[in-house]
Amino acid sequence: MDNTEPSNKLLRIKFMSDLHQEFNSPTFDHYATLTDLYDIFIIAGDGSNCNSIIEIEKLANAIAPKSLLYVTGNHDYYHSDRATIDDAFYHLQDCIDNFYFLNHGIIDLGTHVVIGCTGWQYFNGYNIDNYPMNDFKLIDDHAKSIEFWYNDDRNFLKETLKNFQNEDVKMIVVTHVPPCKSAIDLSSKEAVDKIRYGMLKAYHNNYDDLIKKYEPALWLCGHMHNSFDGMVHNTRVVRNAHGYFGSERLNKEFNEHLIIEV
Numbered sequence: 410m411d412n413t414e415p416s417n418k419l420l421r422i423k424f425m426s427d428l429h430q431e432f433n434s435p436t437f438d439h440y441a442t443l444t445d446l447y448d449i450f451i452i453a454g455d456g457s458n459c460n461s462i463i464e465i466e467k468l469a470n471a472i473a474p475k476s477l478l479y480v481t482g483n484h485d486y487y488h489s490d491r492a493t494i495d496d497a498f499y500h501l502q503d504c505i506d507n508f509y510f511l512n513h514g515i516i517d518l519g520t521h522v523v524i525g526c527t528g529w530q531y532f533n534g535y536n537i538d539n540y541p542m543n544d545f546k547l548i549d550d551h552a553k554s555i556e557f558w559y560n561d562d563r564n565f566l567k568e569t570l571k572n573f574q575n576e577d578v579k580m581i582v583v584t585h586v587p588p589c590k591s592a593i594d595l596s597s598k599e600a601v602d603k604i605r606y607g608m609l610k611a612y613h614n615n616y617d618d619l620i621k622k623y624e625p626a627l628w629l630c631g632h633m634h635n636s637f638d639g640m641v642h643n644t645r646v647v648r649n650a651h652g653y654f655g656s657e658r659l660n661k662e663f664n665e666h667l668i669i670e671v
């Protein structure tokens with residue numbers, strides 16, 4: 410990875426998620442600013458509906474040699490399937506030196522390690538045939554694969570956090586889905602709406618035990634279209650989602666210049 414060694418052992422991360430370019434939000438190269446002020450750029454998924462690749466390529470080229478790290482969100486797979494989209498992201502990673510697809514990805518920077526995956530949700534107990542989420546209809550293989558994807562991501566995170574727990578590195582985890590319920594402000598309008606429609610469980614995972622046991626320094630996430638910056642046990646959790654342009658699910662607190670030091 411070029412030009413990403415943190416100075417004074419602090420890593421400066423430009424961070425955002427849920428850019429949702431399919432809603433005519435700004436194109437990704439709009440965010441190719443402040444390149445002198447950060448070490449790496451991380452996006453936590455939902456770039457667009459299955460054509461994020463074009464936008465990511467433009468942004469990676471615009472910020473080079475700074476590195477762009479990406480975890481996919483559910484929207485990145487809409488109108489397609491997991492294997493097709495993952496293959497496209499791996500192909501982009503092969504073609505562009507400064508792009509990294511965090512699909513069970515581990516980027517070891519010496520003083521910090523970045524660990525990433527989508528963090529597919531835990532739907533145990535739900536009858537997904539009746540569940541009001543587009544994902545099951547718009548991602549071809551989602552409904553039949555959700556249990557495997559959930560277990561696969563959880564096992565990856567658990568094993569990787571365990572492996573680095575006693576290393577002298579700061580662990581940074583990136584998932585699209587918030588790691589746990591306490592990473593959501595339950596008084597926010599978006600959370601209140603999800604609770605009203607019985608959908609909140611689709612907007613967080615059940616990684617409380619992983620956070621408590623392995624204490625990563627930072628957990629970056631998206632999926633909820635609002636902002637969050639708070640502590641869960643000893644881990645700082647941050648969300649900086651853009652949301653749907655032209656809709657009430659646009660996050661008015663989105664900070665396109667957010668840089669986090671860890």
Ligand SMILES: [Fe+2]
Pocket residue numbers: 427429455482484632633634
């Ligand atoms: Fe989203």
